[in-house]
Amino acid sequence: MERPVQLAVENISLRFGGVMALGGLGFSVRKGEIFSIIGPNGAGKTSMLNCVSGRYHPQKGSIAFDGHDITHRPPAARARLGIARTFQNIALFKGMTVLDNLLIGRHIHLKSGFLRGGFYLGPCQKEEIEHRRFVEDIVDFLEIEHIRKRTVGTLAYGLQKRVELARALALNPKLILLDEPMAGMNLEETEDMVRFILDINQERGITVILVEHDMGVVMDISDRLVVLNFGEKIGEGTPEEVQADPEVIKAYLGGEASVFLGR
Amino acid sequence: MSVAHCGDFRQTYREDMKVLETRFIRVSVGAFVVLLYLFPLAAGNYLTSTVTTIAIAVIGALGINIVTGFTGQISLGHGAFMGVGAFACSYYMRVAHLPFWVAMPAAGITTAAVGMVFGLPSARLKGLYLAIATLAAQFILQYLFVHMDFVTGGSNGIVSPPPEIGSFAFDGDRSKYYLTVTIAVMAVLFTTNLIRSRDGRAFIAVRDHYLSAEIMGVPLFKYRLLSFAISAFYAGIAGSLWGVYTGYLSAEQFTIAESINYLAMIIIGGLGSVLGSIFGAIFMTLLPQILTVGTGALAGIFPKIGFLIMSFKEGIFGLIVILFLIFEPDGLAHRWRLIKSYWKLFPFSY
Numbered sequence A: 001m002e003r004p005v006q007l008a009v010e011n012i013s014l015r016f017g018g019v020m021a022l023g024g025l026g027f028s029v030r031k032g033e034i035f036s037i038i039g040p041n042g043a044g045k046t047s048m049l050n051c052v053s054g055r056y057h058p059q060k061g062s063i064a065f066d067g068h069d070i071t072h073r074p075p076a077a078r079a080r081l082g083i084a085r086t087f088q089n090i091a092l093f094k095g096m097t098v099l100d101n102l103l104i105g106r107h108i109h110l111k112s113g114f115l116r117g118g119f120y121l122g123p124c125q126k127e128e129i130e131h132r133r134f135v136e137d138i139v140d141f142l143e144i145e146h147i148r149k150r151t152v153g154t155l156a157y158g159l160q161k162r163v164e165l166a167r168a169l170a171l172n173p174k175l176i177l178l179d180e181p182m183a184g185m186n187l188e189e190t191e192d193m194v195r196f197i198l199d200i201n202q203e204r205g206i207t208v209i210l211v212e213h214d215m216g217v218v219m220d221i222s223d224r225l226v227v228l229n230f231g232e233k234i235g236e237g238t239p240e241e242v243q244a245d246p247e248v249i250k251a252y253l254g255g256e257a258s259v260f261l262g263r
Numbered sequence B: 001m002s003v004a005h006c007g008d009f010r011q012t013y014r015e016d017m018k019v020l021e022t023r024f025i026r027v028s029v030g031a032f033v034v035l036l037y038l039f040p041l042a043a044g045n046y047l048t049s050t051v052t053t054i055a056i057a058v059i060g061a062l063g064i065n066i067v068t069g070f071t072g073q074i075s076l077g078h079g080a081f082m083g084v085g086a087f088a089c090s091y092y093m094r095v096a097h098l099p100f101w102v103a104m105p106a107a108g109i110t111t112a113a114v115g116m117v118f119g120l121p122s123a124r125l126k127g128l129y130l131a132i133a134t135l136a137a138q139f140i141l142q143y144l145f146v147h148m149d150f151v152t153g154g155s156n157g158i159v160s161p162p163p164e165i166g167s168f169a170f171d172g173d174r175s176k177y178y179l180t181v182t183i184a185v186m187a188v189l190f191t192t193n194l195i196r197s198r199d200g201r202a203f204i205a206v207r208d209h210y211l212s213a214e215i216m217g218v219p220l221f222k223y224r225l226l227s228f229a230i231s232a233f234y235a236g237i238a239g240s241l242w243g244v245y246t247g248y249l250s251a252e253q254f255t256i257a258e259s260i261n262y263l264a265m266i267i268i269g270g271l272g273s274v275l276g277s278i279f280g281a282i283f284m285t286l287l288p289q290i291l292t293v294g295t296g297a298l299a300g301i302f303p304k305i306g307f308l309i310m311s312f313k314e315g316i317f318g319l320i321v322i323l324f325l326i327f328e329p330d331g332l333a334h335r336w337r338l339i340k341s342y343w344k345l346f347p348f349s350y
């Protein structure tokens, strides 16, 4: 029982001056999958996520999400379609509290404009409370109750990563792009993050595209993955298939399969 | 008493989302507003009109704080936007014979439209480049103030008729005070609510990290433009009230100096803070007046160097502003928060 394709990436080429960041890359992600993109530094993983979220515009190729061609849509329109993401380098709203960061995730779902907001009449207040409730559920889910009123800029790195995930979830997305969510985390934080990603995927049914260097985690939780090198795809398939692929082992692992084994 | 302030006993989200968090704060603010309305009964004409000018400055400062403090786009055209509001309001009253109560909001909307036009460069420009574009707005508008005689009276200036209700005209110090202070209170409430609801949060998000704001579904250009429009609307209202206050308008009242004055107000009071707009407006209105009185008194004591002392006034003003920026870089509102949290924990000040 194959699941339907949710994100179809076709023949994406992206260059920066002389640098070919992505060279004719294509893959498709099915609904409800955890799909990983791996590859050495500079392989083009972040660039690929940027093309999906709308921050970069590829010179060639197309991206379709849930049947909509989103290749040329602005980022905000993609958010409205249900694409959320986190960043390799934390990109939170530093001057705002944790709750307000999450409430920005509700922006596309809120209806009160500046007039209703400024007068803060019944409907606006009702709406604010309703969405506060939604956001509080995420706060509970990610276990960040104790910091909900803190200004984000004052939080420790690991917590900021978690708040960023919470903010992406607040959007109530169908697809979430995670760019190295475990980078710089200790073992315990990494385990928490793995648990959260699995819950997001299984309980909330959100499709996950994961970019991560921790091969133990990637091989453990991914349904399928692609391997990039210099902006090109050198392998694709289930973790087992990829680990057995001689091409991948040669190019990415320098001939040593042991990198894939456990953490 | 300190125990009651430390505890967080809020049960519902509605309670948790209250702007004035504790009963003590609610009572204090209520008392302050009552005092504000009793003030002219006790104070003389001079103090009454001083507070009237502070109230106008509060509205203007809230406006520029929306575009600069909350949305992060430096505006150097706020003084000119006030001029647009002032001249428009007067024009609507004199020529279109609209009552002030229609002319003032119409002037606000006119100014918002003008602000939006001059906010268009924000589609492409950020930071200092955008600031220069707003500076161009200041000079273009200043030019128009002088040359659009049929609206502004050109270099002669023009009268600004007083608002009326029936046969009652708002032309005395007290009636102007009540009109202006009431609108300033409304502006403070509106801004506070705006900032804690959808569009206000979007402004701050655009300021803090525009790329991720966009990724979260906040259309950047829409909010950059909207912040210019709302900011200019406030300027238009403040300008209309300025017309009521002086009764006479001329282009020299709305120069770049006025724009810089407003920018200084929110930097000293606190960028991105409603309270900071109020503090800044009070500070920048009172300081020159205190200096005038102070140097005047000194000149009386030392008549021989009186002229010298008087001429130091501007210098001292600049010096005090610079000292404030050095020692209170986060603004007066930040200092206020520190003092407040100190007293919350009193006497356990660790």
Ligand SMILES: Nc1ncnc2c1ncn2[C@@H]1O[C@H](COP(=O)(O)OP(=O)(O)O)[C@@H](O)[C@H]1O
Binding pocket: A016, A019, A020, A021, A039, A040, A041, A042, A043, A044, A045, A046, A047, A048
């Ligand atoms: N904004 C940019 N400007 C210029 N070059 C870029 C930009 N973004 C990425 N690149 C280049 O594209 C290549 C892929 O980068 P990236 O996608 O960040 O790789 P990864 O995330 O796999 O480490 C690198 O050579 C990088 O220098």
Ligand SMILES: [Mg+2]
Binding pocket: A045, A046, A047, A088
């Ligand atoms: Mg990367």
